[in-house]
Amino acid sequence: MKGGETMTSSATTQNVVAAAVPKPRSRLHGILHYLKRNVNLAIGFSMLAILILFTLVGAFIVDLDDAYPGAVRAARPPSAEHLFGTDGQGRDLFTVAVAGTWVTLQIGFIAAGVGLTAGVLLGFISAYYGGTIDTIIRWAVDVFMTIPGFLILIVLAAMLGGKVSTVGTGLIISLFLWAGPARVVRAQVLSLRERQFVLMAKLSGLSNMEIIIEELIPNLLPFLGAQLVGSVMSAVYSSSGLAILGLGNLREPQLGTTLYWMQGQGALVRGLWWWVAVPVAFLCWAFVMLYLISSGLDELANPRLRRRA
Amino acid sequence: MHRKAFFSYLLRRTLLFLLVVFSAVTINFIIPRFAPTNPVREAILAKYGLTADQSALNDLVAYYEEYFGLNDPLIVQYFRFLRNTVRGDLGYSITQFPRTVLDMIREKVVWTMQLVLPSTIIAAVLGALLGALFAWPRMPKIYNATVPLLILFSAIPAFLAAVALIYVFAHKLDLLPLMGAYDNTFVAHVIPVSQWASIPDYTHWPTLQQILKHSVLPLASLILVGLGGWALGMRGMMITIHNEDYMNFAEAKGLTDRRLFSYTLRNALLPMATSLGLALSNALTAGILVEAIFAYPGIGGLINSAIRVNDFPLIYANSLILIVLLAGATFLLDLVYPLLDPRISYEGR
Amino acid sequence: MNENNVALRVKDLHVHYDTEDGVVKAVSGVSFDLHANERMGLVGESGCGKSTMALGLMRLIKEPGEVVAGEAWLGDKNLFALSYEEMRMARGLEIGMIPQGAMNSLVPVIRVKNQIIDALADHKLGLSKEQLEERALEALDSVELPRKVADMYPHELSGGMKQRVCAAISLAMRPKVIIADEPTSALDVITQRQVMETIGRLQERTNSAVILIGHDMGLQAQFVNRVAVMYAGKLVEVGTVKEIFTDALHPYTQLLISSLPTLGSKGVFVSIPGIAPSLLELPSGCVFHPRCPKAMAICNQEEPVLHSDSSGRRVSCHLYGNGGMN
Numbered sequence: 001m002k003g004g005e006t007m008t009s010s011a012t013t014q015n016v017v018a019a020a021v022p023k024p025r026s027r028l029h030g031i032l033h034y035l036k037r038n039v040n041l042a043i044g045f046s047m048l049a050i051l052i053l054f055t056l057v058g059a060f061i062v063d064l065d066d067a068y069p070g071a072v073r074a075a076r077p078p079s080a081e082h083l084f085g086t087d088g089q090g091r092d093l094f095t096v097a098v099a100g101t102w103v104t105l106q107i108g109f110i111a112a113g114v115g116l117t118a119g120v121l122l123g124f125i126s127a128y129y130g131g132t133i134d135t136i137i138r139w140a141v142d143v144f145m146t147i148p149g150f151l152i153l154i155v156l157a158a159m160l161g162g163k164v165s166t167v168g169t170g171l172i173i174s175l176f177l178w179a180g181p182a183r184v185v186r187a188q189v190l191s192l193r194e195r196q197f198v199l200m201a202k203l204s205g206l207s208n209m210e211i212i213i214e215e216l217i218p219n220l221l222p223f224l225g226a227q228l229v230g231s232v233m234s235a236v237y238s239s240s241g242l243a244i245l246g247l248g249n250l251r252e253p254q255l256g257t258t259l260y261w262m263q264g265q266g267a268l269v270r271g272l273w274w275w276v277a278v279p280v281a282f283l284c285w286a287f288v289m290l291y292l293i294s295s296g297l298d299e300l301a302n303p304r305l306r307r308r309a
Numbered sequence: 310m311h312r313k314a315f316f317s318y319l320l321r322r323t324l325l326f327l328l329v330v331f332s333a334v335t336i337n338f339i340i341p342r343f344a345p346t347n348p349v350r351e352a353i354l355a356k357y358g359l360t361a362d363q364s365a366l367n368d369l370v371a372y373y374e375e376y377f378g379l380n381d382p383l384i385v386q387y388f389r390f391l392r393n394t395v396r397g398d399l400g401y402s403i404t405q406f407p408r409t410v411l412d413m414i415r416e417k418v419v420w421t422m423q424l425v426l427p428s429t430i431i432a433a434v435l436g437a438l439l440g441a442l443f444a445w446p447r448m449p450k451i452y453n454a455t456v457p458l459l460i461l462f463s464a465i466p467a468f469l470a471a472v473a474l475i476y477v478f479a480h481k482l483d484l485l486p487l488m489g490a491y492d493n494t495f496v497a498h499v500i501p502v503s504q505w506a507s508i509p510d511y512t513h514w515p516t517l518q519q520i521l522k523h524s525v526l527p528l529a530s531l532i533l534v535g536l537g538g539w540a541l542g543m544r545g546m547m548i549t550i551h552n553e554d555y556m557n558f559a560e561a562k563g564l565t566d567r568r569l570f571s572y573t574l575r576n577a578l579l580p581m582a583t584s585l586g587l588a589l590s591n592a593l594t595a596g597i598l599v600e601a602i603f604a605y606p607g608i609g610g611l612i613n614s615a616i617r618v619n620d621f622p623l624i625y626a627n628s629l630i631l632i633v634l635l636a637g638a639t640f641l642l643d644l645v646y647p648l649l650d651p652r653i654s655y656e657g658r
Numbered sequence: 659m660n661e662n663n664v665a666l667r668v669k670d671l672h673v674h675y676d677t678e679d680g681v682v683k684a685v686s687g688v689s690f691d692l693h694a695n696e697r698m699g700l701v702g703e704s705g706c707g708k709s710t711m712a713l714g715l716m717r718l719i720k721e722p723g724e725v726v727a728g729e730a731w732l733g734d735k736n737l738f739a740l741s742y743e744e745m746r747m748a749r750g751l752e753i754g755m756i757p758q759g760a761m762n763s764l765v766p767v768i769r770v771k772n773q774i775i776d777a778l779a780d781h782k783l784g785l786s787k788e789q790l791e792e793r794a795l796e797a798l799d800s801v802e803l804p805r806k807v808a809d810m811y812p813h814e815l816s817g818g819m820k821q822r823v824c825a826a827i828s829l830a831m832r833p834k835v836i837i838a839d840e841p842t843s844a845l846d847v848i849t850q851r852q853v854m855e856t857i858g859r860l861q862e863r864t865n866s867a868v869i870l871i872g873h874d875m876g877l878q879a880q881f882v883n884r885v886a887v888m889y890a891g892k893l894v895e896v897g898t899v900k901e902i903f904t905d906a907l908h909p910y911t912q913l914l915i916s917s918l919p920t921l922g923s924k925g926v927f928v929s930i931p932g933i934a935p936s937l938l939e940l941p942s943g944c945v946f947h948p949r950c951p952k953a954m955a956i957c958n959q960e961e962p963v964l965h966s967d968s969s970g971r972r973v974s975c976h977l978y979g980n981g982g983m984n
Contacts, residue, residue: 142328147329151594154628155337156340244468246613259472263602273476290464562755
């Protein structure tokens with residue numbers, strides 16, 4: 001394909017629509033109008049808002065000690081006193097949900113944040129300096145993307161025992177989240193580097209740093225947004241996966257760990273369905289919400305009707 | 310025509326494969342060495358308890374450390390490790406000593422393959438077909454209603470779907486078994502492959518029946534979760550291609566709807582096929598967790614039980630084997646794709 | 659011109675796009691006659707509606723566009739009254755298209771030979787497999803491409819070769835009307851000439867009528883008999899090549915012609931002042947009046963009607979009101 005710009009004959013539609021000049025509108029109106037069209041993003045953000053609200057409000061109502069074994073009577077079904085019931089080891093599941101969701105979100109964002117930052121930096125360095133550094137980083141990216149990180153995480157987590165803190169877990173998981181962003185950023189920087197506006201910026205005498213900040217970063221934002229959400233999804237997946245194998249922090253309440261206990265204690269056989277339902281429901285909510293946001297951001301970055309200036 | 314380019318592509322892919330395996334092996338070597346716990350001591354303590362004679366225990370630990378070569382300099386250990394790995398000697402299981410890890414893996418690999426391979430293929434084929442149908446130009450709009458369902462299933466990890474399925478089908482409806490590979494009271498016919506290991510005898514009908522019955526839910530969780538991705542991806546691809554210039558010209562030529570669909574499909578297949586490697590990789594990690602949930606006797610189940618008893622060599626070796634298998638599969642797939650697409654050039658891959 | 663020799667008669671075609679910003683009137687009331695064996699050029703600025711009109715005729719307009727009014731008589735059939743299947747059969751067989759040179763018009767994963775054969779086969783011509791293969795090879799012969807091209811994939815061909823394949827496909831079915839939408843726009847001058855010559859030769863052999871859409875006036879002058887000028891979705895003038903180039907009637911056409919650089923003329927280039935109007939809100943009265951150097955009071959109140967005289971000359975301008983043309 002030449003230069004990435006292929007005239008499609010839905011270009012006729014483009015030309016026609018472009019020839020019609022739209023009226024300007026206020027910023028807020030614009031955002032709301034867009035959300036109306038980008039359903040996925042709208043629903044995803046609403047779900048996120050609800051989840052955050054739940055965690056915040058919940059943190060105020062509950063006594064966090066109830067999330068530990070032996071705090072309350074065990075194996076009680078949901079009732080007015082225990083909204084989500086209690087598990088077989090005496091934890092109040094509502095409290096576990098509040099605390100666990102918070103922990104899961106924390107791990108997710110720490111892992112994604114660190115991974116993304118590292119990835120972006122390495123991607124930039126790789127693309128900007130080229131040469132041996134580029135080759136090394138590129139091969140590292142290839143290797144890290146081929147090896148299923150989760151398998152190594154299992155090994156790492158098993159070695160560290162159940163003593164890793166929330167932050168620690170996040171950092172470990174971030175080891176496998178840098179490769180994706182690095183590859184994307186590198187590709188984008190390389191392609192942007194050749195584009196006209198960077199050449200123009202160079203001609204007008206901007207320094208490298210200025211070019212990066214003012215020209216490259218704004219163009220990378222949509223991709224970075226998508227990468228961030230994707231990384232959070234991956235991090236939540238990894239952390240709950242590890243937890244369910246019993247490799248999470250067994251002492252702290254976490255959604256995945258609850259599943260581990262539930263499995264080991266035969267929750268289903270004992271008929272304690274709420275023990276299963278609570279972590280599953282919350283995790284599903286988290287995943288669907290992240291997926292919708294990510295697909296919404298995808299739509300934002302590459303709109304179906306490609307509008308060109 | 311592109312012989313030279315293909316050669317360099319082959320070289321790069323092989324290099325990647327070797328590098329991946331090498332990195333995995335090295336990582337698997339390094340990590341345990343930095344563990345705060347001494348696996349040998351831990352295992353012996355676990356087996357014999359703290360109440361036993363301490364000095365005798367210490368002697369035992371020292372003996373095994375010597376036996377496993379844990380007292381030699383790191384470099385020596387490393388090369389021994391490499392040499393052993395290449396030879397296929399992955400060490401002994403601490404808890405099931407003197408069984409070797411390789412032996413245990415050999416037995417379980419079959420079960421994992423039983424889950425991962427069929428589920429990936431079925432999800433891909435069914436999902437792609439479903440996705441393609443969505444994009445049929447004059448399809449009734451009702452089908453669009455299934456999209457949210459697909460989204461729901463593709464967003465959640467397989468193990469969550471597994472739990473949900475167990476609850477509905479095994480617990481509530483009691484239609485399918487809860488866990489394991491065979492019913493508790495069933496004695497399966499097996500083919501021994503070594504002193505301790507055996508694989509199921511698929512030719513024995515009752516055994517096969519049991520296996521199938523117990524595989525339904527695990528397979529279903531993996532397939533359901535994979536379906537959405539393929540379907541949505543394929544639909545997107547079909548739509549993109551449908552808007553391409555050449556499809557517009559094809560329509561202008563007066564081709565039938567069927568022909569247009571076939572053209573679109575053929576153009577969409579190859580880009581979609583390149584996702585197979587990734588899908589396999591995801592299915593493997595998902596499969597491990599699904600096996601854990603179902604107490605399925607595959608590698609995932611092995612890892613799960615190994616973790617609970619702190620049998621480190623088993624954990625590391627399993628991880629390594631899976632990585633190597635996956636790298637191998639990706640390597641093979643990467644070689645096959647270019648042969649299928651008349652357009653792909655081998656530079657810049 | 660002989661009335662009975664009309665290959666395509668377009669009456670009052672209107673194509674609208676229903677966008678969120680309003681209704682875009684891409685084509686507003688275009689009418690013309692295309693005679694058998696005739697070459698007609700359709701020129702105008704980008705976005706004036708020429709391509710849209712072509713797609714509209716072939717009934718290939720996609721959402722949110724729609725042909726809201728008009729008739730297109732191909733022989734005794736109104737294209738817009740045909741069923742989906744009838745129109746599909748008509749495409750390619752009776753009215754064909756040679757796509758823009760800039761587009762990638764050939765399906766990447768299918769061999770050239772099959773792309774020709776499939777087009778023929780889908781029109782129920784009752785040919786056997788061997789006959790279809792032979793027709794495909796003959797099609798390649800007719801555009802002077804070596805027969806071995808048949809087994810190649812599109813990406814193995816150069817731009818000019820691909821365009822010639824497109825021409826071969828379109829003309830293999832001998833349609834009565836061919837719409838060539840800027841067929842040479844992405845090609846270099848030499849290849850341009852080759853492709854245009856090929857199209858010309860084929861047209862003479864198949865006796866098809868051709869509508870050549872473009873904005874390269876020089877190319878038009880060398881190829882067509884008559885020229886139709888479009889502006890902002892409307893047809894403003896139709897005439898023979900000579901008449902348009904030497905004696906343009908409509909002010910827009912005059913400005914268009916005078917803006918063409920000629921050999922030996924140096925200095926300031928004349929361009930048309932102002933910019934093309936938004937198709938969402940067309941100016942009142944005559945669409946060109948805001949930029950017209952000869953605008954009169956009536957021009958922004960009343961829309962001029964397309965006047966034709968006996969020789970087929972048409973112009974839509976208040977300067978040439980009721981009856982007289984000069």
